[in-house]
Amino acid sequence: MPGKRRRPTTEPKRTKKARGKTNEKKTNLLRLYIKVSIAQRAEQDSQEILNEGFQQLFNGQEPIESMLFRKDSFKKVWDSVNNDISDILLDMNHTAVESICQFVDKSHDVEESMVALPFHEIPTGLVFAGINTPDHDTQFAHIASKLKEETTTDNNRKQKNFVCLLQSKDCANIKNMLRTMIERFLANTPNALTTDLENDTTMANNEESEEDEEDDDDMIRSTERAATSYRLGGVAAKPSKCLPYDMKLLEGWYKHHQQRYANRPNLVIILQDFESFEPAILQDFFTICSEYRSRLPIICIMGIATSTEILHQSLNKSTIGLLRIEKFKLEQSGVWFNRVIEKIFLDSTSTLKFGPRPYKFLLDHFYLYDFSMTKVTASIKYALMHHFYGNPLSIFLPLLQMDEFDMTATLQQWMRSELINEHHITHIRMLGSFKNYIESLVETDSKKALRLLEDDDYLITEVIPSLLCDIKMYQKQFKMGFNLLVLLQAQFPSFSSLHKSKLMLLLEVLESKDGLGENIDMVRKLVSFVRKIDTEHVGRLLKEIRQLLQIYDDVNNSFLDQLSIWDKRYEQLMEADEAYNARMNKKAKKLEGMVLENEGSRHTETAKKVQNESLEHLKRKGTEASKIAMDIAEWCDKTLGHLLRSFTTLPLFELVYYTNIKLHEKSFASQPRASVQTALTQPQHYLNCPCCSIEKSDQIIASEHDTCILYKLYLECGRLINLYDWFVAFGCMIEREKRPKNKSLEENEVQARFIRSVAELQFLGFIKPTQRKTDHVIRLTWSNI
Structure with missing residues (x-):
C-alpha cells in the first residue's frame, strides 16, 4: 500500500518479545560485570569511596576521627552556604x-x-x-x-x-x-x-x-x-x-x-x-x-x-x-552575585573567606566570561572542598560558630580524645602567620613566645580560642569599616571618580597589604572632601554615622561616645546667632580656599608638612562647623585605617581565609593549547604506554604516534619549512618501526599517514593557511598538501 514503509524481506522481523529478551541478556551481562568489578576492587579503594574521597593526611598518620570530622564539617558548611545561595535566588525573584x-x-x-x-x-x-x-x-x-x-x-x-x-x-x-x-x-x-x-x-x-x-x-x-x-x-x-x-x-x-x-x-x-x-x-x-x-x-x-x-x-x-x-x-544574575558576595564574604563570620586573588578570579570570570551563577556556586564549593579535603587544620573552621568558652571546652575534649595529635600542632607552628606572631612576641613577651613553642596544651586550649575570637572580632570590624567607606562615598554623588561598586571596593580593600588610611588614593580623597563640607552637610553626615554605629555598637562603644560629643557641639552651633554664623562662614570659606586648595596633589614630604601645619591653623582659626568637619575627617582616616587593616596581620588567618588560586585557575580557566602541546611532546603521560617512555621532550622515537613525530619535526624548523624534506624526515622515522619480516613499509602508506597527521595538526591550530610561496620553501598549508 502506498505511503507505508515496509521492512526489508531479507531482514528478520524483530518482535517486541525478542527485543525484550535481548535487553534482558544485556542487563544480566551488565550486572555480572558490575559484580566482578566490585569483587576485584581493593579494600583501600572501597574505604575511600565510603568516605566520599576523604583520606587520612599526614601520610596516613591523621586520626580517623579527625578525618571523619573534616568530612562532616565540610557537609555542614557547604549545606549552610548552599542554602544561603538558594535563599538569595528565591528571595530575589x-x-x-x-x-x-x-x-x-x-x-x-x-x-x-x-x-x-x-x-x-x-x-x-x-x-x-x-x-x-x-x-x-x-x-x-x-x-x-x-x-x-x-x-x-x-x-x-x-x-x-x-x-x-x-x-x-x-x-x-x-x-x-x-x-x-x-x-x-x-x-x-x-x-x-x-x-x-x-x-x-x-x-x-x-x-x-x-x-x-x-x-x-x-x-x-x-x-x-x-x-x-x-x-x-x-x-x-x-x-x-x-x-x-x-x-x-x-x-x-x-x-x-x-x-x-x-x-x-x-x-x-x-x-x-x-x-x-x-x-x-x-x-x-x-x-x-x-x-x-x-x-x-x-x-x-x-x-x-x-x-x-x-x-x-x-x-x-x-x-x-x-x-x-x-x-x-x-532579576539579572548580577544582582544575585552582589548579594551572594555580601552575604558570604561580609555578613557571615562562620564560613571560609576568600583572599584577594581568589576573589578577583571570581569577579573576573563572572563579569568577563559568562555571568554564570552555576560557575560561581561551583567555584565556592571547590574552594571549600580544597580546604577540607587537603588541609588537616580545617577542623578549626567550625569553631568560629562558638564563643570563647565553648571553643576552649571543645579543644580540651579534642586533646583528651586525641582527635588532635602532634602533627596538627606542628602544622600550626609552621604557619607563616604564627611565625610572625612569635617574632612579635619575642621583643615584648619572650616567656609567652617560648611557652607557645614548647607547651602544646597551652597553645591549643588557651591561645588558639583567643586568636580565633580575635578573627571573629576583626570580621565584624571589617564589615563596619567597609560600610563606613560606602557611606562616605555616597556623600559626594557628583564626583564620579569616587564612585565604585561594593564588589570593586571590597577587592581594593583586600588587595591593600598594610591597611587603608592614606595608602588608598580614594580614601585620601574622601577624607579631603569631608574636611570641606558645609554646616548643613555636617549635620546629615553625623546622623548617618550614628545610624551606622548603632548597628555595630558591640564593636567599640568609644565610637558612640565620640559621636555624642560632636552632636553636642553641632547643637550649640545651630543655636548660635544667625548673623554670627554667616560672618564666620564667609571667613571660613576664604580660609579654606587658601588652606585646602589642591590638597590631593601634594605628595612630597615638604608639601605634606606644610599641609599639616595649614590644617592645624584651620582647626584654631576656623568656624565651629569647620572644626567639627576636621575632627570627623581625622576620625574617619584613623578608623578606616584600623578597621580595614589587612587580614594577613592576624595570627592563624590561614584557618579562615582561602588564598590558593592555582587549583582554581587549572579547574575553571583551563588552557587547552598548553595541554595539547604537552600531549604532543610527552605522549607517554597520556597514552600510558611503556614503549613510548622518553627522557627529554624533544627526543623522537619510532613507536610514538604519527602526529607526535610530525609535530616534533615541525618544532625543529623555523617559520618556513620545506614540505618534501618534512615528508622525507617523517618517512625515515616511521621506517624504524618494528614490523614482521614479510611486511615492508609502502610509499603510499607513508604518504597517507603523513597527510592524516598534517590534517590533525591543522585541526589543532598549529598550522594556519597562507598564500605565501617561494621556489622550494613554502609555508605549510593544507592546500599545499
Missing part, C-alpha cells in the same frame, strides 16, 4: 514568581471578561530569565514548584495547578513533545499507567523504529496493558486505544482528577529554553493546544534569554495570534 502565579490563577477571570473569539487563545507568559541559559534550570524549577503548591479555599477544598516542565532536548519532534508532556502531567498522580508508559517510552527511544504503524500498534497494546492495572475509584479502568501522544488521553485524565478541586486546575506548560525549540514543532504544538483550549485550561510559560524578537522569528503570524501574551522579567 519572589516578586516576579508571585506575578507569574497571579497570572496563572487569574487567566480564567480574564478569559470570561473578554469577547468570545472564533479561536481559542492560550494565555502565555514570556519570562525573561537572562542570557545564561544553564542557570535557568534552578529558576524555572522554582517557578514550577511554586505553581504546584496546593492552596485551600474557603470551602476547605484543595486547589492546585498541574505543571509540566519541558526542555528542547526532550522534544525532538511533535510526537515526542506531546508524549513527554502527557507523561509529566500524569506524573502528578503516580500510578501504574504512567510507570508503564515511561518504561515503554524509554525502550522506544533507545531502539530504532523502522515502521511507524507497527510502533503505534505496540504503543496501543502497552497502553491497554497498563490500563488494566489503573483503577478509578476501586474499579479497573477500561482498555484504551489512545496513543501515548494523543491529547484525548490527557483530556480523560484531567476530567477525572478535576473533580477533587474547588476550581478547575490549570495545566501549566513551561517551555524552559524557547530559543532552542524547532519553530515547526512549536507551531504544531500551539495549534494542537489551541484546539483543546475549550476543554483543557492550558497555560504556557516560555523562558526567553534574549528579547521578544525571537518570538516573531520562530513563530508565524497565525501561531502568534493564538497566544495571549504577558511579559515577566526575572
Whole structure:
C-alpha cells in the first residue's frame, strides 16, 4: 500500500518479545560485570569511596576521627552556604514568581471578561530569565514548584495547578513533545499507567523504529496493558486505544482528577529554553493546544534569554495570534552575585573567606566570561572542598560558630580524645602567620613566645580560642569599616571618580597589604572632601554615622561616645546667632580656599608638612562647623585605617581565609593549547604506554604516534619549512618501526599517514593557511598538501 514503509524481506522481523529478551541478556551481562568489578576492587579503594574521597593526611598518620570530622564539617558548611545561595535566588525573584502565579490563577477571570473569539487563545507568559541559559534550570524549577503548591479555599477544598516542565532536548519532534508532556502531567498522580508508559517510552527511544504503524500498534497494546492495572475509584479502568501522544488521553485524565478541586486546575506548560525549540514543532504544538483550549485550561510559560524578537522569528503570524501574551522579567544574575558576595564574604563570620586573588578570579570570570551563577556556586564549593579535603587544620573552621568558652571546652575534649595529635600542632607552628606572631612576641613577651613553642596544651586550649575570637572580632570590624567607606562615598554623588561598586571596593580593600588610611588614593580623597563640607552637610553626615554605629555598637562603644560629643557641639552651633554664623562662614570659606586648595596633589614630604601645619591653623582659626568637619575627617582616616587593616596581620588567618588560586585557575580557566602541546611532546603521560617512555621532550622515537613525530619535526624548523624534506624526515622515522619480516613499509602508506597527521595538526591550530610561496620553501598549508 502506498505511503507505508515496509521492512526489508531479507531482514528478520524483530518482535517486541525478542527485543525484550535481548535487553534482558544485556542487563544480566551488565550486572555480572558490575559484580566482578566490585569483587576485584581493593579494600583501600572501597574505604575511600565510603568516605566520599576523604583520606587520612599526614601520610596516613591523621586520626580517623579527625578525618571523619573534616568530612562532616565540610557537609555542614557547604549545606549552610548552599542554602544561603538558594535563599538569595528565591528571595530575589519572589516578586516576579508571585506575578507569574497571579497570572496563572487569574487567566480564567480574564478569559470570561473578554469577547468570545472564533479561536481559542492560550494565555502565555514570556519570562525573561537572562542570557545564561544553564542557570535557568534552578529558576524555572522554582517557578514550577511554586505553581504546584496546593492552596485551600474557603470551602476547605484543595486547589492546585498541574505543571509540566519541558526542555528542547526532550522534544525532538511533535510526537515526542506531546508524549513527554502527557507523561509529566500524569506524573502528578503516580500510578501504574504512567510507570508503564515511561518504561515503554524509554525502550522506544533507545531502539530504532523502522515502521511507524507497527510502533503505534505496540504503543496501543502497552497502553491497554497498563490500563488494566489503573483503577478509578476501586474499579479497573477500561482498555484504551489512545496513543501515548494523543491529547484525548490527557483530556480523560484531567476530567477525572478535576473533580477533587474547588476550581478547575490549570495545566501549566513551561517551555524552559524557547530559543532552542524547532519553530515547526512549536507551531504544531500551539495549534494542537489551541484546539483543546475549550476543554483543557492550558497555560504556557516560555523562558526567553534574549528579547521578544525571537518570538516573531520562530513563530508565524497565525501561531502568534493564538497566544495571549504577558511579559515577566526575572532579576539579572548580577544582582544575585552582589548579594551572594555580601552575604558570604561580609555578613557571615562562620564560613571560609576568600583572599584577594581568589576573589578577583571570581569577579573576573563572572563579569568577563559568562555571568554564570552555576560557575560561581561551583567555584565556592571547590574552594571549600580544597580546604577540607587537603588541609588537616580545617577542623578549626567550625569553631568560629562558638564563643570563647565553648571553643576552649571543645579543644580540651579534642586533646583528651586525641582527635588532635602532634602533627596538627606542628602544622600550626609552621604557619607563616604564627611565625610572625612569635617574632612579635619575642621583643615584648619572650616567656609567652617560648611557652607557645614548647607547651602544646597551652597553645591549643588557651591561645588558639583567643586568636580565633580575635578573627571573629576583626570580621565584624571589617564589615563596619567597609560600610563606613560606602557611606562616605555616597556623600559626594557628583564626583564620579569616587564612585565604585561594593564588589570593586571590597577587592581594593583586600588587595591593600598594610591597611587603608592614606595608602588608598580614594580614601585620601574622601577624607579631603569631608574636611570641606558645609554646616548643613555636617549635620546629615553625623546622623548617618550614628545610624551606622548603632548597628555595630558591640564593636567599640568609644565610637558612640565620640559621636555624642560632636552632636553636642553641632547643637550649640545651630543655636548660635544667625548673623554670627554667616560672618564666620564667609571667613571660613576664604580660609579654606587658601588652606585646602589642591590638597590631593601634594605628595612630597615638604608639601605634606606644610599641609599639616595649614590644617592645624584651620582647626584654631576656623568656624565651629569647620572644626567639627576636621575632627570627623581625622576620625574617619584613623578608623578606616584600623578597621580595614589587612587580614594577613592576624595570627592563624590561614584557618579562615582561602588564598590558593592555582587549583582554581587549572579547574575553571583551563588552557587547552598548553595541554595539547604537552600531549604532543610527552605522549607517554597520556597514552600510558611503556614503549613510548622518553627522557627529554624533544627526543623522537619510532613507536610514538604519527602526529607526535610530525609535530616534533615541525618544532625543529623555523617559520618556513620545506614540505618534501618534512615528508622525507617523517618517512625515515616511521621506517624504524618494528614490523614482521614479510611486511615492508609502502610509499603510499607513508604518504597517507603523513597527510592524516598534517590534517590533525591543522585541526589543532598549529598550522594556519597562507598564500605565501617561494621556489622550494613554502609555508605549510593544507592546500599545499
